[in-house]
Amino acid sequence: MPSQAQQANEHAPNGEGLTSTSPSLTGPLLNLSTGFGRCNRCKTNGRSYSTPLWVVCLDESMSIWHCQWTCPGFVFCPRKPHPLRNEYHPICCAITGILFDFELVEGKDHPNELPPLMYMEFGKTGGLLLRLTKTIHGTGQYVILDSGFCVLKAIVGLCQHGVFSGALIKKCRYWPALVPGDAIDQYFDDKPVGATGSVRGMLDGVSYNIFCLKDQGYVTKIMATGSGLFYNSDRMHSRAAENGNVQFKYPEPFEWHYDYRHLIDDHNNKRHAVPSIEGSLKTQRWAMRCFQYLLATSETNQFLANQHFVWGSTNETTIIEFRRELAWDLILNPLLIEPVPNVIATRRQSNPLMVHNVVKCPPFTSRWNGRDFETASQFRYNQFTCKARGCKKRVRTYCVCTPGEWLCPLHFRVHLLEAAEI
Template sequence: MPVGSVDSIGGNLDGIDFDVFCMKEPDYVMMLMSTHGTNIRMGEHKNRDGVEAFQYPEVVHNHYQYRHQIDDHNNKRHQPISLEVTWATKTWENRVFAYLLATTEVNCNLASSFFIGEPPLPSLSFRKELARELLLNPYFNRNVATDERPKRKRTCCEHTFTTLRAYTKWQGSDIIPSSSIYPQRMCKGKHRKVRTYCSCSPGVVMCEECYAQHKLEIDGQ
């Protein structure tokens, strides 16, 4: 089989049609599995040592033309200043957000270049423009009735789920010494006996369920 010869074999996997495209190289056969593409030759004529120049079939042409897109995208995302590296955070939510923001930044720059028909802006220049547009986004200045939400009143105190120390018990809202090491009382919701309470309501014994309901009631006022 001469170098540059192409053929394809069709198949189906889990209900999805695909083709295995094959092209003869001097010392092996290149095989690419794809759900898109044809054997139609396109692009420039490629030379091989001692072989007449030929065009790649569509799938092979696309492979060689776009195989560096991920690496190129990553390079644009990290150069000259990587947002993900300079934002020194170990909070996983921020790390994921930094990646998504940096990826979106590159995508927007490339998309803008494609639709405008001009070369992409330098990364830092585009980042400044993007930051300005985000800061001046008119979306946040809308006065639409459906967007107005009632503001929740601030609570006057902090909630902390607390456990009585050993050899203490409640007398009203006061903590007093106890002869028992871990005396318990029935929680306000009558679920079970516990030694826990909320810091904003001393003397009111609460289990986990009572505490959750208590926070909803207080914060929702």
């Protein structure tokens, strides 16, 4: 006899259509199941509005929240700038840096009424990787993974779904399963820096390799189902040794790992750059904190999209400059200003859909002649008195809707409020 959750799930794949209004569905994270499901609807339907290129990166990301008792899914993740808060597992295109999918770490707060997550037969790590890469299954793309995702069954599961991957191997307390780490280290004891080797294995009919590179004082190991020990670049790397500097090349798996492993961290740094959305919007509602993460991620994605597809390599617009322009566009959104009929408009208010923006006058401006600025002043940065009654501030700024009417920052905000009341 199916439960209510199973019956509801028949019309909602992956549980993303469930709502908190169902009588038997409860839990602190249930309110977000619908919201995140809609956000990832493109993933559920097997397509993505942002198509990544041939290589992607998957790592951890943290949102800003401090109170353990009001944060469902509270996680401690060391070595992060914000270690105490919600943890997300995002995946992004390693060429553009655009984040195209993510999953919130729910832990014990996962609603028990929801059905099991997809691909759980591959284990927790394997299921996570397969869900996040669902939109690129069968494409033959390559996934860069950190050592926290180095699970052989998960990597083999990705290969069975048409996605190659490579994960860094590290020893925490033990080596990962089926990884002869001590034997590999012993083999490379007498090898020079830059020496390479591989160990080939087979699991569930899928061939995999453990690629090894001797570095100064340790052996770097990567478990991968794609690539090989060949060189695609002439770039040399040097290490200090007893007999002087040693130069060598990175084989392809190591070159890809070191080139693209930092993309999620770069995305996080841009998202947390001051002034950030998550740090500026003060709220005590945990659901709003999750919304801030989505909003900040969308903002960073737009910046990266402009940087890669619009501006080009010659543009030097910073994230702070872009954030300021975006903030003004949101404040002065003409689509949100509805014209009111039977209103006699003044010269300043002749067009209700006019965009208001504060700009500076050209250098050497002496006055506004009604059509253009006259630049006859002997002072390069000539200043004028704010037109507001009683204001004596000297400025060079005005609104684009009324050139020649000088406005200080304070009275420009008053001007915006007056324009919004039209």
